[in-house]
Amino acid sequence: MARTVTFSAACTLDGYIARSDSSFDWILHGEESREVLGGFWKTIDTILMGRRTWDVAVRAGHGQGHAGIETCVFSRTLPPSERPGLRIVSEDVVAFTRRLKETHGNGIFLMGGGELARPLFEAGLVDEVGLNIHPLLLGSGIPLFHEMPRPIELERIDCVPFRNGCVYVRYAVRRKRA
Amino acid sequence: MARTVTFSAACTLDGYIARSDSSFDWILHGEESREVLGGFWKTIDTILMGRRTWDVAVRAGHGQGHAGIETCVFSRTLPPSERPGLRIVSEDVVAFTRRLKETHGNGIFLMGGGELARPLFEAGLVDEVGLNIHPLLLGSGIPLFHEMPRPIELERIDCVPFRNGCVYVRYAVRRKRA
Numbered sequence: 177m178a179r180t181v182t183f184s185a186a187c188t189l190d191g192y193i194a195r196s197d198s199s200f201d202w203i204l205h206g207e208e209s210r211e212v213l214g215g216f217w218k219t220i221d222t223i224l225m226g227r228r229t230w231d232v233a234v235r236a237g238h239g240q241g242h243a244g245i246e247t248c249v250f251s252r253t254l255p256p257s258e259r260p261g262l263r264i265v266s267e268d269v270v271a272f273t274r275r276l277k278e279t280h281g282n283g284i285f286l287m288g289g290g291e292l293a294r295p296l297f298e299a300g301l302v303d304e305v306g307l308n309i310h311p312l313l314l315g316s317g318i319p320l321f322h323e324m325p326r327p328i329e330l331e332r333i334d335c336v337p338f339r340n341g342c343v344y345v346r347y348a349v350r351r352k353r354a
Numbered sequence: 355m356a357r358t359v360t361f362s363a364a365c366t367l368d369g370y371i372a373r374s375d376s377s378f379d380w381i382l383h384g385e386e387s388r389e390v391l392g393g394f395w396k397t398i399d400t401i402l403m404g405r406r407t408w409d410v411a412v413r414a415g416h417g418q419g420h421a422g423i424e425t426c427v428f429s430r431t432l433p434p435s436e437r438p439g440l441r442i443v444s445e446d447v448v449a450f451t452r453r454l455k456e457t458h459g460n461g462i463f464l465m466g467g468g469e470l471a472r473p474l475f476e477a478g479l480v481d482e483v484g485l486n487i488h489p490l491l492l493g494s495g496i497p498l499f500h501e502m503p504r505p506i507e508l509e510r511i512d513c514v515p516f517r518n519g520c521v522y523v524r525y526a527v528r529r530k531r532a
Binding site: 189305309311321328331332 | 367368475483485487489490491492493494498499502504506509510513519520521523
């Protein structure tokens with residue numbers, strides 16, 4: 177069975193994942209989100225992210241990565257490298273991810289903004305979308321989704337309203353019949 | 355008590371209310387949405403919309419309006435007019451809506467895309483947001499929200515997952531303390 181690629185993020189109701197300066201101090205935490213998102217983290221062993229998201233992660237103190245999880249950072253400017261838990265990948269994200277999905281392993285967490293997600297959606301490599309929608313209109317910032325040439329149909333597989341006002345939704349990407 | 359202005363729309367998970375050609379054939383109907391949205395329609399007696407949304411409504415055969423509801427269409431190009439159930443308003447939407455909220459009446463439904471909603475959000479005249487989020491990434495189209503200079507905090511007051519895959523969410527706009 178192919179590994180599941182999940183595009184997952186906390187976002188605002190108007191579809192931003194961060195302010196324009198990359199800050200995300202508006203993200204709410206709580207027992208319920210810890211439980212639901214903690215369950216998701218247990219299903220993954222790989223994180224894919226773009227270089228901008230990586231910069232934000234490093235500034236937030238997550239540059240050491242997460243135990244038992246390999247973080248793959250896609251960058252055309254950073255020198256390719258590999259150390260335990262971290263790979264800097266200069267290869268095309270679509271080719272890399274297609275190959276990755278064919279290897280043995282657990283779930284793959286596609287993290288960050290829509291810039292990295294877009295080519296993967298277009299290539300049909302994203303299997304699920306999980307959003308923690310926050311009760312906020314940010315007004316401007318870094319968008320969750322970028323424009324794509326074709327619609328993608330989803331099937332809702334989960335919807336959990338949290339007491340803190342967030343709504344966690346999870347969808348499976350519907351595959352076109354051959 | 356002031357009248358409630360509700361910005362309400364069907365939208366896709368990536369925040370569009372229609373395709374670029376204004377079509378909305380992707381909107382799902384069903385018993386549950388009829389019930390929830392029917393309940394909302396009973397609370398309103400006025401609809402505010404921009405001229406583009408009006409054009410779409412006319413093309414969809416809703417140019418006769420809705421029984422017992424006054425539709426106010428904001429346009430700087432159509433000649434101002436008033437007939438039972440329909441007003442073409444050339445006045446600024448903020449000034450008009452501020453005055454409207456001070457008159458006696460029921461709820462006010464702010465319909466359509468974010469272009470008309472934006473100045474009303476910025477002026478603090480929108481009280482609620484109700485979205486029927488569809489299980490679809492449209493990729494491109496007419497956006498639900500436009501950029502705004504300041505964040506707006508919301509309080510979730512309803513969240514109903516429909517069997518057809520939609521999620522209906524309703525929020526109250528939080529007022530800043532004076």
